[in-house]
Amino acid sequence: MSTIVQLQSITKVYGIGDIIVNALAGVDLTVNAGEYCSIMGASGSGKSTMMNIIGCLDRPTAGRYYLDGIEVDTLPDNELARIRNQKLGFVFQQFHLLSQLTAWENVMLPMIYAGVPVQERRDRAREALVRVGLEQRLQNKPTQLSGGQQQRVAIARAIVNRPVVLLADEPTGALDSTTTEEILDIFGELNASGMTVVMVTHEADVARRTRRVIWFKDGQVLESNLSPKDVALVNAG
Amino acid sequence: MDWLESGNMAVKTLTSNKLRTGLTMLGMIIGNASVIAMIGIGQGAQKLASEQFESLGPNVLFVTPGSPGARQRTTFLPRNLVWDDAKAIAAQVPSVASVAPQRQSQFSVTYGGKNRTTLVMGTTPEFLIVRDFDVAKGRFINNVDLERNTRVAILGSEVAEQFFEGKDPIGSKIRIRNTSFEVVGVLQAKGSFLGSNQDDAVYVPLTTTATLLTGRTSPFGLDLSFISVSAVNEASIPAAEFQITNLIRRRHKIITEDDFTVQTQKDILRIVGTITGGLTALLAAIAAVSLLVGGIGIMNIMLVSVSERTQEIGLRKAIGASEQDILMQFMIEAVMLSAAGGIIGTGVGIGGILLVAAFSPLQAVVSPVAITLAVTVSGTIGLVFGVFPARQAARLDPIVALRSA
Ligand SMILES: Nc1ncnc2c1ncn2[C@@H]1O[C@H](COP(=O)(O)OP(=O)(O)O)[C@@H](O)[C@H]1O
Numbered sequence: 001m002s003t004i005v006q007l008q009s010i011t012k013v014y015g016i017g018d019i020i021v022n023a024l025a026g027v028d029l030t031v032n033a034g035e036y037c038s039i040m041g042a043s044g045s046g047k048s049t050m051m052n053i054i055g056c057l058d059r060p061t062a063g064r065y066y067l068d069g070i071e072v073d074t075l076p077d078n079e080l081a082r083i084r085n086q087k088l089g090f091v092f093q094q095f096h097l098l099s100q101l102t103a104w105e106n107v108m109l110p111m112i113y114a115g116v117p118v119q120e121r122r123d124r125a126r127e128a129l130v131r132v133g134l135e136q137r138l139q140n141k142p143t144q145l146s147g148g149q150q151q152r153v154a155i156a157r158a159i160v161n162r163p164v165v166l167l168a169d170e171p172t173g174a175l176d177s178t179t180t181e182e183i184l185d186i187f188g189e190l191n192a193s194g195m196t197v198v199m200v201t202h203e204a205d206v207a208r209r210t211r212r213v214i215w216f217k218d219g220q221v222l223e224s225n226l227s228p229k230d231v232a233l234v235n236a237g
Numbered sequence: 238m239d240w241l242e243s244g245n246m247a248v249k250t251l252t253s254n255k256l257r258t259g260l261t262m263l264g265m266i267i268g269n270a271s272v273i274a275m276i277g278i279g280q281g282a283q284k285l286a287s288e289q290f291e292s293l294g295p296n297v298l299f300v301t302p303g304s305p306g307a308r309q310r311t312t313f314l315p316r317n318l319v320w321d322d323a324k325a326i327a328a329q330v331p332s333v334a335s336v337a338p339q340r341q342s343q344f345s346v347t348y349g350g351k352n353r354t355t356l357v358m359g360t361t362p363e364f365l366i367v368r369d370f371d372v373a374k375g376r377f378i379n380n381v382d383l384e385r386n387t388r389v390a391i392l393g394s395e396v397a398e399q400f401f402e403g404k405d406p407i408g409s410k411i412r413i414r415n416t417s418f419e420v421v422g423v424l425q426a427k428g429s430f431l432g433s434n435q436d437d438a439v440y441v442p443l444t445t446t447a448t449l450l451t452g453r454t455s456p457f458g459l460d461l462s463f464i465s466v467s468a469v470n471e472a473s474i475p476a477a478e479f480q481i482t483n484l485i486r487r488r489h490k491i492i493t494e495d496d497f498t499v500q501t502q503k504d505i506l507r508i509v510g511t512i513t514g515g516l517t518a519l520l521a522a523i524a525a526v527s528l529l530v531g532g533i534g535i536m537n538i539m540l541v542s543v544s545e546r547t548q549e550i551g552l553r554k555a556i557g558a559s560e561q562d563i564l565m566q567f568m569i570e571a572v573m574l575s576a577a578g579g580i581i582g583t584g585v586g587i588g589g590i591l592l593v594a595a596f597s598p599l600q601a602v603v604s605p606v607a608i609t610l611a612v613t614v615s616g617t618i619g620l621v622f623g624v625f626p627a628r629q630a631a632r633l634d635p636i637v638a639l640r641s642a
């Protein structure tokens with residue numbers, strides 16, 4: 001089984017004037033191909049910081065990060081942009097769709113930056129939208145879609161360039177419980193078809209749908225391989 | 238990402254906020270419209286001036302007092318060109334057909350209760366031929382008038398209209414500088430020449446001017462404001478110019494610098510061209526400033542747009558846009574805004590020229606050079622003023638940008 005994400009002694013220090021925040025204080029973590037993990041922990045424990053580094057949106061202060069075998073912490077900005085485009089899919093809590101574009105055009109966007117030819121772009125974007133169950137909504141603008149539908153468009157956009165890992169930071173945080181279930185069904189199906197998924201959540205119900213829970217505390221990994229069953233107990237206790 | 242994609246994207250963004258796009262372009266539209274219109278009007282004025290000049294008849298030369306240098310040094314012209322010079326030209330220069338000595342002054346002219354300060358031109362019968370005027374009513378100056386210093390006046394059409402309002406002026410008495418003159422003729426309307434209205438004038442015998450109005454002011458004879466000469470034909474203009482120059486030099490015993498100038502139509506056209514060319518340049522400069530202001534407007538709106546769209550920029554970077562991609566996107570937006578503004582402005586400017594041409598004697602001159610220049614300049618302005626906002630956008634940190642909700 002191949003390693004997709006490998007973090008070694010990752011630290012992230014934020015300095016605001018004299019105050020220094022150790023958002024990550026030495027994180028070692030490995031995620032293998034095909035895994036379905038959730039990251040949990042108290043608010044401010046460093047989960048988002050972690051996700052941003054895994055997603056190459058941010059750089060660690062120190063430590064090494066290998067993504068799909070490539071050491072990415074030393075890459076220049078332009079290479080990182082290419083990595084984000086080719087190897088990573090990111091789903092945000094606030095969807096972040098472009099309001100002037102239709103669902104279809106939003107999903108085509110990563111392929112534009114990848115230089116995919118127009119026809120292939122259109123076909124692949126449609127396929128991705130079919131996978132998330134939105135084939136009826138290709139021409140709708142985000143304002144014409146419900147929250148759940150918007151998040152599905154965002155998932156389609158994240159998977160359309162066939163990333164090695166799909167990252168999601170509280171993807172259901174802005175959704176009601178029924179819609180949350182639908183979104184989790186999609187993540188489940190994607191994982192079942194081979195996609196590696198890492199998701200941040202603070203809801204035990206959400207974490208229980210994954211197969212591995214990583215628990216964060218004060219910028220460090222407290223437990224790196226909890227069973228989703230144990231999470232329920234932790235929360236109860 | 239290629240140019241086509243970037244262009245596509247820019248069009249989507251620009252059309253998704255039409256009001257803002259329109260307002261931003263307005264600066265460029267006004268700038269370009271004024272450049273095109275100003276240059277067009279300036280060139281129209283140039284063309285009008287040269288056409289009016291051609292209406293003089295193609296074979297006219299002017300002899301004016303003062304050297305070319307002196308004419309540029311002072312507005313006070315030495316009085317040294319006399320009637321005898323004109324007579325000598327008529328008698329001795331073979332390539333000359335007709336010669337009209339002219340002595341002009343501004344005088345107060347009155348009729349009934351009306352008073353008007355107007356050009357009073359003392360001249361000879363030849364004036365009609367040389368300057369191609371026609372008599373509408375009555376007669377022009379004749380040789381008896383010259384011989385006897387008669388107090389007769391021939392009115393330009395506008396003076397006749399102002400004083401007599403359609404009534405027949407022939408036989409009426411007008412007063413020029415408090416001297417009574419009898420109106421014996423009215424000239425046909427001729428229109429204005431180089432901005433001076435040729436119909437707003439009163440013509441009297443040259444001799445009468447000298448004795449009653451201006452007085453003899455030169456020891457050499459009856460001095461003149463200038464002499465109009467018509468050459469036998471167009472081909473003989475250079476010969477006429479040469480022969481007249483030689484003749485007057487001899488008569489004035491010139492050793493060093495000429496104290497007179499012979500100007501052909503070409504010379505005057507060149508002077509007119511310099512003046513209207515300067516005017517055109519001035520108008521264009523003023524208009525260029527408004528283009529610059531338009532460019533600053535674009536920069537302003539682009540900066541606002543960058544700060545409003547930080548989330549969009551963050552998202553684009555998160556899904557793989559490089560700094561160059563973002564830079565290009567914003568640059569293309571800026572260039573499109575300004576170039577589209579330029580094209581629309583050019584259209585408005587051409588409309589303005591046509592409008593001015595429809596309601597004034599100016600001709601519509603649409604200069605392709607001006608159009609190319611305006612569109613290129615506005616595109617460049619977009620490029621220049623777009624760089625700063627676009628760089629701001631390109632340098633945004635993706636997570637900071639995404640978090641800016
Ligand atoms: N840009 C930043 N500047 C300063 N401190 C930050 C920044 N981002 C996060 N932090 C701090 O780092 C810590 C971890 O934040 P975060 O990763 O967002 O936590 P979580 O997602 O687990 O709630 C917090 O103390 C937070 O205040």
Ligand SMILES: [Mg+2]
Pocket residue numbers: 047048049
């Ligand atoms: Mg967080």
